[in-house]
Structures are given as C-alpha cells and as structure tokens.
Amino acid sequence: MSNGLERMHPFVLFLYYVAVGVLAMYFNHPLFLGVGCIVLILVNLTHDNGKALKKWIPMLSVMCAVIILVNPFINSRGTHIFFYFRGKQVTLEATLYGAVLSMSLVLILLMFISFNLILNGNKFLFVFSRFLPRTAFLTMLAIRFVPLLNRRLDEIADVQRVKGLSIKTGTIRQRAKSGMVILQVLLTWSLEEAIETSDSMKARGYGIGKRSPYIPYRLARQEVGWLVTLAVLLLICLVGGLLGYGKIIIYPQLGTLQLYPIDWIVFISMLVIMAFPLLIEGRELLKWNYSLWKTSHSNSRTRT
Amino acid sequence: MAKSNRYLMAVSILIVILLVASIVLFQYKAYLLLSFLLIGCIMLPMFARFEMKEIGGREIVMLAMLAAIAAVGRVPFAGLPSVQPTTFVIIMVGLVFGAESGFLVGAVAAIVSNIFLGQGPWTPWQMYAWGMVGMTAGLLRNTWWMSKLWGKCVFGFVWGYLFGWFMNMWIIVGNLESFSWEFFTGIYVASIYFDLAHGLSNVFFLLVFGVSWMRILERFKKKYGLFDFQRA
Incomplete structure (x- = not known):
C-alpha cells in the first residue's frame, strides 16, 4: 500500500x-x-x-x-x-x-x-526526533523490542508448557503466576541482551555525533x-x-x-x-x- | 537546580495563562483541548530533563527494554480482564532506578503499547498516569514503609484505584459541558470493579514476584554500574 x-x-x-x-x-x-x-x-x-x-x-x-x-x-x-x-x-x-x-x-x-x-512508526518518530531526539530514540528502540519480545515470549511459553505450566489452564491465581514466571524469564534474558546491544551500539559509534534518520526525508x-x-x-x-x-x-x-x-x-x-x-x-x-x-x-x- | 526551577516557574505561569485564556477567550470551552495542552506542559520538563542529562547508551537501551517489557506484559494476560503486569513493572523500575526512569518507562510503555493496541485521545492521559506511577514509586522509595513488603502492596493497591480514577477523568473532561454529579458518580461507580481488579493484581504481583524482580534489577544495576554517574 x-x-x-x-x-x-x-x-x-x-x-x-x-x-x-x-x-x-x-x-x-x-x-x-x-x-x-x-x-x-x-x-x-x-x-x-x-x-x-x-x-x-x-x-x-x-x-x-x-x-x-x-x-x-x-x-x-x-x-x-x-x-x-x-x-x-x-x-x-x-x-x-x-x-x-x-x-x-x-x-x-x-x-x-x-x-x-x-x-505510523518511523514517520511519527521522525517528527519527534527533531524536538526530543533521545526520547524518540528510546521510544523507537522500545517499539523495535516489542516483536522481538513477543517471539521470545512464545519460545519461553513453549518450554514452560512442556514443564506443565500454562496460562491457559488452572485457576486465575495459577494462570497469573505462570504468566509472571514467563515474564520473569523474559526479563533476565532480555536485560542481558540489552547490555550487549548497547555495547555493540557504542562500538559502532553511538553518541559521537547527532543521530541521522534511517530514512532521510527532505x-x-x-x-x-x-x-x-x-x-x-x-x-x-x-x-x-x-x-x-x-x-x-x-x-x-x-x-x-x-x-x-x-x-x-x-x-x-x-x-x-x-x-x-x-x-x-x-x-x-x-x-x-x-x-x-x-x-x-x-x-x-x-x-x- | 536553578535551571529546573526556572523551567517550573515558566510552566506554572503558562498553565495559569492557559486557564485564564480559556475562560476569557473561549466562552464555548474547549476543555478536552485544554486538558491536552496542560498534560503536555506538565510532561515536557521531564522529557527535557532526560534530553539534557548526561546519560550513556547502556541506560537508554535498558530503559527501552524495560518499557518494552512493561508494554508486552499485557500480551500473556490478554485472557484475564483488567489484570496486567504493566503497572507492576513500572513500580519496580521506579523503586530500583529512581523517579525519572520510572516516569520515562511509564510514559513510553503507554505510547508503545498503544502503537499496537491503537492510539487515541486516551494516549496522553495514559502516558501521564503510568508516568506518575513510576515517578511516585521512585520518589517514595527511601521512605521506611516502602522498604517493607506491605508498604509496597498498599502503594500498588492505591495506584490501582488512582490510575482508574485518573483515566475516568478523560471521559469526564471530554464531556464537561454537560457535567452533573450523577454523571460523575455513575462513571466512578461503573469503574469500581475494574479498579479493584487492577489494584488486587498489583498486590498479587508485588507479593509473589516483588522480591525476586527487585533482586534481578538491583543485580543488573550493580553489575553494570547503571545510573551510577558519581563513580564513573
């Protein structure tokens, strides 16, 4: 489209x-x-x-x-x-x-x-990166992480299901608890990854100059x-x-x-x-x- | 400090001018528009402070990741109405990383989750409400009762209601010209159970996972020296 x-x-x-x-x-x-x-x-x-x-x-x-x-x-x-x-x-x-x-x-x-x-997405953030560059960058990163985290959630949920923990069965208390276990695994996994991401960003020169937009709109x-x-x-x-x-x-x-x-x-x-x-x-x-x-x-x- | 004071002064004067102008110039009262301007005025200094601060790439990526986790947290709980760990994650961030990080993660989590669930006039209100959850958690983290588990639970329960009450306000402000107390109480009565579910789920998450999440986040903060600018 x-x-x-x-x-x-x-x-x-x-x-x-x-x-x-x-x-x-x-x-x-x-x-x-x-x-x-x-x-x-x-x-x-x-x-x-x-x-x-x-x-x-x-x-x-x-x-x-x-x-x-x-x-x-x-x-x-x-x-x-x-x-x-x-x-x-x-x-x-x-x-x-x-x-x-x-x-x-x-x-x-x-x-x-x-x-x-x-x-949507990129264009909206392009507008904001002029006024609030760092906030826009933070938001852009977070948006990019969402599909990644969703994929990881599926992966973790599959493993947990094999172990017998599912958010689809049991009492509300049990379901909320196993949902949260999944989220906790996601937390430790992703935070460790976040550090790697930021180190690789630094190695490629993040923070040296002004950020340039991915698609240069003129x-x-x-x-x-x-x-x-x-x-x-x-x-x-x-x-x-x-x-x-x-x-x-x-x-x-x-x-x-x-x-x-x-x-x-x-x-x-x-x-x-x-x-x-x-x-x-x-x-x-x-x-x-x-x-x-x-x-x-x-x-x-x-x-x- | 002087700089931020001047900012606060300017913003408070601007808000007063906006309020006076809305009464004097707009007899036809554009309340919803005014509410967005006010929310913008209140949030802008916090974002501006973040823009001007000395901060490393690690902190930014970490905050982005936490905001994404808070936003994604709604997915595995989609089957349970009004139960979502977003508020819990934001409280945790505020407690461990401080008021400013709590605010940012809360506000960004609102934008990000709405990119997938649909943006609307409610987005600025949600940004503000969740931002305030994180900010108050950060501001109160050194009080004696917040270090106790029951203190955190009371805090989470109270925010379950405050969040709902604040989000009710956008419906009321959008409809202020036909305001009546019956309308007001009607909306607040209708939200009681949803707010209760929100508050109770916060308490549940804090009771069962509060300690382990705090430990994980503290560990990361210490291991990688995040937000530790005095030593660096």
Missing part, C-alpha cells in the same frame, strides 16, 4: 493530523462537525478502501448511540423542553449537545484511524507550500473560532444555527484542511488517468 499521501513529508502529515484533531475539539457547530466526519470517512476510504474503518464501525456506532440517547436523560439543562421523564425535563439542548459531542469524538477517532495507517518545494497553506488555514479557523464563528451556544439556551458570511469562510478553510488527503489523492488520480489517456491516445495515433 503506497499512495500519494504516504509519500508526503512527515511534517506535512503531522501538521494535518494536529490541525484535524484541534479543529475537531474546537468547533461545535453541527454542520462543521458533520461535514468533517464525512470528509474523514472519505479520507479513510482512500487509504485502504475502509478496511481499518470497518473494524471500528461497531464501536463508533455504539458510542454515538449511547451518548445521544443517554445525555438528554442525565442532563436536564436547557430551556426547550421536549417532555418530562420521571419528573426531569428532557431538553432539545441536551439532545443537541449529545449529538455534537458524539460527532466531535467520532471525528477524533476517525482521525486516529487514518493516523495509525499513514503516520522537504520538497511543493511540500513547503502545503505546510504554509495548512498553517494559514488553521490560523484562519482558530481566529475565526476565537471570534465565535463555527460555534454555537447550546447552554443555557440554544442560540442560532444560522451561518454568517464569515462562518462560511471559516467553514471552507476547515473543509480544505480536512480534505487535504483527498486533494492529494485526487491530483494523483487525475495525473494517472490523464497520462493514460494521453499515452493511449498517442499510441492509437501512431498506429493509424
């Missing part, structure tokens, strides 16, 4: 996810959040045809349903009263708030589903352009939000949902930010189709 978005510089991708995450928590106008959710679903579809998204759909829908249904009943703030339930008022405000809140959470989770696919001019565009649009959104655009008053009394001209400017800025992966992919798609059309066209022309 390698699409146009993934080839972007990690900084651009990081800024994109930060912007989407911030705006998802920032605006509370239903239109803004609803459109944001749709755009992010489309973004997820372009990654892997929604394979990762599908796994989350049950959880997302249950969460939404719970928040929207439960909020009006545990919260009786607001003035537009639908009906009374056991002496407590069920209000329009609380219902709308539940909807807004669930959309905001869904948007954040959709962002993280895309994030886990696109800005910012192309076009990517700098995207960085600036995203930053400017984010700024418009933040300033607009500061002045109250893109937001509605829910409590104590529902304000107007009407959009003013400046609301539309903020809305379009947000839309462009969130649709950034779609723009990239769309451009690639156009290029591909256009070049195919052109080559087939020229081929047919040469043939005739």
Whole structure:
C-alpha cells in the first residue's frame, strides 16, 4: 500500500493530523462537525478502501448511540423542553449537545484511524526526533523490542508448557503466576541482551555525533507550500473560532444555527484542511488517468 | 537546580495563562483541548530533563527494554480482564532506578503499547498516569514503609484505584459541558470493579514476584554500574 499521501513529508502529515484533531475539539457547530466526519470517512476510504474503518464501525456506532440517547436523560439543562421523564425535563439542548459531542469524538477517532495507517512508526518518530531526539530514540528502540519480545515470549511459553505450566489452564491465581514466571524469564534474558546491544551500539559509534534518520526525508518545494497553506488555514479557523464563528451556544439556551458570511469562510478553510488527503489523492488520480489517456491516445495515433 | 526551577516557574505561569485564556477567550470551552495542552506542559520538563542529562547508551537501551517489557506484559494476560503486569513493572523500575526512569518507562510503555493496541485521545492521559506511577514509586522509595513488603502492596493497591480514577477523568473532561454529579458518580461507580481488579493484581504481583524482580534489577544495576554517574 503506497499512495500519494504516504509519500508526503512527515511534517506535512503531522501538521494535518494536529490541525484535524484541534479543529475537531474546537468547533461545535453541527454542520462543521458533520461535514468533517464525512470528509474523514472519505479520507479513510482512500487509504485502504475502509478496511481499518470497518473494524471500528461497531464501536463508533455504539458510542454515538449511547451518548445521544443517554445525555438528554442525565442532563436536564436547557430551556426547550421536549417532555418530562420521571419528573426531569428532557431538553432539545441536551439532545443537541449529545449529538455534537458524539460527532466531535467520532471525528477524533476517525482521525486516529487514518493516523495509525499513514503516520505510523518511523514517520511519527521522525517528527519527534527533531524536538526530543533521545526520547524518540528510546521510544523507537522500545517499539523495535516489542516483536522481538513477543517471539521470545512464545519460545519461553513453549518450554514452560512442556514443564506443565500454562496460562491457559488452572485457576486465575495459577494462570497469573505462570504468566509472571514467563515474564520473569523474559526479563533476565532480555536485560542481558540489552547490555550487549548497547555495547555493540557504542562500538559502532553511538553518541559521537547527532543521530541521522534511517530514512532521510527532505522537504520538497511543493511540500513547503502545503505546510504554509495548512498553517494559514488553521490560523484562519482558530481566529475565526476565537471570534465565535463555527460555534454555537447550546447552554443555557440554544442560540442560532444560522451561518454568517464569515462562518462560511471559516467553514471552507476547515473543509480544505480536512480534505487535504483527498486533494492529494485526487491530483494523483487525475495525473494517472490523464497520462493514460494521453499515452493511449498517442499510441492509437501512431498506429493509424 | 536553578535551571529546573526556572523551567517550573515558566510552566506554572503558562498553565495559569492557559486557564485564564480559556475562560476569557473561549466562552464555548474547549476543555478536552485544554486538558491536552496542560498534560503536555506538565510532561515536557521531564522529557527535557532526560534530553539534557548526561546519560550513556547502556541506560537508554535498558530503559527501552524495560518499557518494552512493561508494554508486552499485557500480551500473556490478554485472557484475564483488567489484570496486567504493566503497572507492576513500572513500580519496580521506579523503586530500583529512581523517579525519572520510572516516569520515562511509564510514559513510553503507554505510547508503545498503544502503537499496537491503537492510539487515541486516551494516549496522553495514559502516558501521564503510568508516568506518575513510576515517578511516585521512585520518589517514595527511601521512605521506611516502602522498604517493607506491605508498604509496597498498599502503594500498588492505591495506584490501582488512582490510575482508574485518573483515566475516568478523560471521559469526564471530554464531556464537561454537560457535567452533573450523577454523571460523575455513575462513571466512578461503573469503574469500581475494574479498579479493584487492577489494584488486587498489583498486590498479587508485588507479593509473589516483588522480591525476586527487585533482586534481578538491583543485580543488573550493580553489575553494570547503571545510573551510577558519581563513580564513573
């Protein structure tokens, strides 16, 4: 899986996810959040045809349903009263708030589903190695150790099973105990190995100079352009939000949902930010189709 | 010391400014966003301190290995709900290698395990909660009651609840505008059994394996002179 978005510089991708995450928590106008959710679903579809998204759909829908249904009943703030339930008022405000809140959470989770696919492992750490090099290095090492340790755990568990200790049978106490024995074997084995690893690192010159990244990402001019565009649009959104655009008053009394001209400017800025992966992919798609059309066209022309 | 004091001053002033700004400028209250900024402000100095410290490759690889073990520890216990030795491993690291290492291993273990279990808005909260488990273990390791086994068990049990209570906060902060005490107590009542399981499993691990893990880690620390910068 390698699409146009993934080839972007990690900084651009990081800024994109930060912007989407911030705006998802920032605006509370239903239109803004609803459109944001749709755009992010489309973004997820372009990654892997929604394979990762599908796994989350049950959880997302249950969460939404719970928040929207439960909020009006545990919260009786607001003035537009639908009906009374056991002496407590069920209000329009609380219902709308539940909807807004669930959309905001869904948007954040959709962002993280895309994030886990696109800005995974190496790229994410590349971003952080600029600010916190040693912490990023430590994290990177720990991530690399996880598959190694999993393999060792299997190996140790196999040996322990032959000896009659298994985490799959027995009382909870016994299972927890044999699980911990496995973990203790892992501890001594791996710590000894860690010392060897660090000595070999030292022998190869760790700590002499600045660490260089494994994959050297370079910012192309076009990517700098995207960085600036995203930053400017984010700024418009933040300033607009500061002045109250893109937001509605829910409590104590529902304000107007009407959009003013400046609301539309903020809305379009947000839309462009969130649709950034779609723009990239769309451009690639156009290029591909256009070049195919052109080559087939020229081929047919040469043939005739 | 003066340097870190200045850092603390700057961060506390920044937090106050953020809180005031959130009330004055954002009548519409972006609480969740604010909570992330605050957690970032509180954790940044600890990471910065680690960046600036004189530290060898051995210590870094050792901490990475311990964080990976803490994260992987969730795997063999996947069949038992709410029982995981991650907290126990972090407490051990804090006790043997000190507060700073405890914090780092806790925070990194949260990131690493979530890379495999899924990142989400809960990641910074988990980083903070587990970081604090390691840090408090390190800060309290020289008190008389922490050297006793029962003291460690009480500590582990209390953290089982504190961890759960802190993680409940992210649900509440994300939903603060519709805050009500019924909602608050509802969430905390719902988590009682999970926290109890967490606390009891901590006590169990500390009782059965605390002594041997302490001995193993102390042995490694002594054998390879880890975190021993006065002599080196």
